[in-house]
Every structure is written in C-alpha cells, then in structure tokens.
Amino acid sequence: MEGQLFTVFFLIFTGAAVLASVALYTRQPLLVAYIAIGIALGPFGFSIIDDVSAVTEMAEIGIVFLLFLLGLDMQPKSLLAVLRSATSIALVSSALFAILGFCLGLAFGFNVTEAAIIAMATMFSSTIIGIKLLPTTVLHHKHTGELMVALLLLQDFIAIFCLLVLISGDGGSLQLQNLAIAIVALPLLIGLAWLAVRFVLLKLVARFDRFHEYIFLLAIGWCLGLAELAEHVYLSAEIGAFIAGISLATSPISQYIALNLKPLRDFFLVLFFFSLGARLNIDLLPSILVPALVYAVAVLTLKPAVFFGLLKQQGEKPALAWDIGFRLGQISEFSLLIVFVAAGSGLIGDKASLLIQAAAILSFVISSYIVIFNFPNPIAVSDKLRRD
Template structure:
C-alpha cells in the first residue's frame, strides 16, 4: 500500500533529522544524509516511500530556489571583478576535469555522448560543501573566501551553459537549431527581466517595503514567473529562476529576500537530494562501482593538484592554492542535476547516470574528511582547526 503524502513527509523529515545528526557527529555535509535516506527508505531500499514522481516534482522547487538565491548573490560589480581575476583558472580547470571524466568513461565502454556528459559533470566543485566548510570569517572578511566564492560562481555560470546545451539536445541528437533558438531566447528573457525589475518590481518594493509578507510573496512570484517564462521559451525553469535572481541582485532589498527564502530553499533541497538517493538503483551499483571508485579517486587526487598550479600561477601563495584546491576537490550538486536532466531527456543510460551519482557521493564524503582533518572549518576535528 502506497504511503500518503503526509506519511511520506513524516518519514522523510524525521529520518533526515536522525541521519543529519549522525552526519554532523561524523563531520559530513548534511546532503549526504538526505541522499542516504533516499537510498534506505526509497523503492530500491525498504520501499517505505514509493511515490517518487510527485516528490521529484516537488523537489524541483529546491533547485529553482537554489539558483534564484545564487543569482541574488551575484552583484554585477563584484561579478565583473571576479571574472577578470579568475576566468582563466575556471575555464582551464573545467576543461581539464572534463577531459579526465571523458577519458575514463570512454575507456569503460560508454558511448561518446555519455562520456561527454560524464566529463561535463566532473567540471564543477560543490558550492554547498565549499561554503559550508569555509569558516564564516574567511568567507566574509578574507581574500580566501572571496577567491573561492568567485571560482564557484564562475563554475556555476559554466554549469548554466552546460544545462543550456543539454536542453538543446533531444533523444541523444545535438540540434544546432535548438541551440540557436535557445541563444536567441536567452538575451530576450534577460532584457525582459531587467526591464520588469526596473519599471515594475522596484517601484512596488519601494512603495510597500514595510509589508514583509508582500515582499516574500512578490519574490516567490517573480522567481516562479520567470521560471515559467523560461520554460515557455524553450529554456529550463532553473535558468529562468537564475535570471530572476540576477535581475533583482542590484536591489537594496535583495539580501533581505535571500535570507528569508533560505529556509524555503532548504526544505525543497532536502526533498531534491532525498529523491536523488531514492532513484539510485542499488542493483546497478555492481556494474559501475569500479569506474566510480576510479573516477572519484582521479578527481580527488587531480583536482587539488590542478587547482594548486593554476591558482599559484595567479601569483597566489602555495599555501592558499593548496587550501582552495582541497576545498574544491569534489564534484558538485550541479553534477547530480546534470545526471538527472540528461537521464530524463534520454541522453544517457542508467549506468552513466548512476556513475555520476556514485562518483559525486564518494567525492563528497572523502573530500569533506580531507578538509575537516586538515583545514580550518566550522566542524573541524580539533579545537585548533575549528573556526566559525
């Protein structure tokens, strides 16, 4: 008998609270707990929660709000400064990581399209893990935090472009016409977004800024409205949400909106990562375990080395370069999103999708332990390393 939505939510959030406690005690990022919970109580585990279609649709809001808040943090001036400083590092490192992923996947018999997508999924580092394990003082007041956030933002922009290309492909075939339509629709949507914000939203926010509930509703409406507009133009809802955030970033009230929407984002992200874990078919694990371990090992070893040399080439110190290299030594939640989108569009098979997911989980766990045992973090293993 299928559990009701209320019962499913009870099992998900109660179970998440238990596993999150264990994750914190073992110095792990919380998203590992949510993925593990999905694998345990999902249809391939105990089968306590089986209505994944509905939960997956609800979980989509998590990614929509994640990208909306990411856009809100992208101030045009600081973004321009970061682009000048770190673009070469972001591009060269992304190409190197993509080549590593493509080469290993192709050598294990995946076809060219699957190998390209697996390679693309290796390009990014986790914004969630990177920021969560960076001391707040370093994040807000030191150059280390500024440079790392800049590199992560640049990777996020590259990830958005990769998603654009994925949405321009159908049934494994790349369509130049689809990509051209996408590239035409994107600037049109950007122009519309900034015009609406300037002439409609900002005057309304200024007039009614005393009513906090109104600001909350307007922000959510704008985010979801842009998501729907993007979808209707052949783009993705996630890209629309990202543009909604960027267009509001210059508003003096953008940080207030970001702070107040974070709990809502976290609620849906729990469902998103749970649904990823629940969709992980454990019967496929035997087929992809060896390539997943090898790929994760390559990423965990080579990412810090590549970042170290590229960042040091920017005239940064070796100590800073190694610090950032290890903090960004895993793959990203965007990698999971790429795997999910590509599988939904039938661009990759189950084995390729599960390879990306397994590699992500392994890299999340090992990378977190490397940082916690060797670098300052809010959950450092010793008093010397524990910093907030």
C-alpha cells in the same frame, strides 16, 4: 505516493532529523544523513517510499532558491570583473575534466558514446556543495565567493550546451536554433530583469514595505517567475533565478529577502539530497563499485589540483587557490541531469548511468568531509571553522 504526501514528508524529515542528530553526535556532515535516509527509505532500499518522482521535482526548487540567494549577495560590477578573469579557467578546466572522463570511460570498457557522456558528466562541479558550504558572513574572503560563483555560472552555460546536444534532434544532433535562442535570450533576460526591478518591483516594495508577508511573496514570485521564463528560452531555471537575485542585489531589501528565504531553501535542499540517495540503485552497485571508486578518487584528486594550477597561474594566492579547488573538487548535480537525459534517450546503459550516479554521490560525500573538516563553512563540527 499519491494521497500520501503528508506521510512522505513525515518519513523524510523525521528520519532526517534522527540521522542528523546521530551525525552531529559522531561529528559527521549533515549531508551524509540526508543521502543515507534517501537510500534507506527509497525504492532501492526498504522501499517505504517507492515513488520519489514528485519529491525529486520539488527538490529542484532548492537549487533555484540557492542560486537566487546567491545572486542577492553579489554586486553586478564586481561579478562582471570576476567573470572576465574566470572564463579561461572555466574553459580550460572543463576541457581537461572532459578528457579525464572520456579516458576513464574507455578504460572501464564503455563504448565511445557512453565515454562521451561520462566526459560531459565529469566537466562540472556541484553548485549545491560549493555554495552551501561557503560562508556568507564578512569573516569570509569575498573574492573567493565571487570567483566560485563565476566559475559555477560559466560551467552552467557549458552544461546547458551539453544538454541541448543531448535533447535536441534525432540521435542527439544539435538544433542550432535552440542554441541561438538561448544566446540571444540571455542579455534580453538580464535587461528585462533590470527594467522590471527598477520600474515595478522597487516601487511596489516602497509602497507596501510594511507588509512583510507581501515582500516575502513578491520575492518568491520574482525568483520563480524569472526561473520559469529562463527555461522557456532554453536557459536553465538556475540561471534565471540567479539573474532574479542579482537584479535585486543593489536594492535596500536584498539582505532582508535573503535572511527570510534561507529556511525555505534549506527545506528544499533536504529534499534534494534525499532524492539523490533514493535514486541510487544499490542492487546494481556491486557490479560497478570498483570503477565508481576509481572514478570518484580521480575526480577528487585531480579537480583540486587543476583548479589550483589554473588559479595560481592567474595570480591568485596559493591558499585561496587550494580553497576554491577543494570546494569545487566533485561531480555536479548537473551531471546527474545529463545522465538522466542521456539514459532517457537510450544513449547510455544502466551500468554507465549508475557509475556516474555512484561516483557523484561518493564525490559529494567525500568532498563535503574535506571541506567541513579543513575549510571555513556554515556546518563545520569545529567551532574554529564554523562560519555562517
């Protein structure tokens, strides 16, 4: 792909535009078009784009911007209150989903280590699917968004712990030093962000607010800078970006930044879904198709039910509990990262890796259909459900 980046972008976005037009005419979710063009053009399809590593790396920026914009819409005080109430739900649900994944892994004939990786991959829900399909206008119940964000952030912390287990030490043994650094660094990063915004960023904005290009550049630099710093202290870029966003949430320019960064976020998210489809090894797919279908159906069925039960037990209204349950009723992109790390360490074989990838994509697609056709969202094909 070296020296052909323009051609690669042409193929991805022109192809995505064509398939997206077909998807809209046939009343299908746009995410399906992005994944389909990835499968078709990628190394396991027609192999027109045979190296997607650079695209995959760029695509991760979309998740970073998504979390940054998410933080811009959150008020710190209300988020802290929701985090306290969501902790027990996140812990209990993650434990139940891990048990589900472990049992399925053993039932499919994988060894204990591979079943444990499948258990980890089952614990989390997709930040992209959950948040991209969540309306941001005042027409949507704000409490739903706050509760979803709290649950997804808590899942991110659990995922970071899982990744530290996989990538540290010989044989996957946990380096307590890295975990301790991450725990200590989190409040320090929050404090640093607050001080930087109060004493540096807001003063720069007040002085140069008439230069819109500068405000745009400052926002991107702040987002990516804190994301990079978070990675260096064993947190994730997503958490760093979210902290960067929420530190600006109470400032008068937060909504201006959010409005201007949305097209940039969508650009990178198209790359994310393309790379997701391109990395799916369809040659091995027939050998794990039935287990992947069983796995995906189990997740799509049980996750909404578990979230519904836990949320209702905590006093949430049934309609809101089902809404959140179905929005979080899939496997996560974080799960794919866990798979890639585990595969690189030799902890799982090709079949176990492909099982999780295939089930994740199936759960993404089917979950998107469920939300798009039944709940308010920005890309609904029905005018009644479309909320920007």
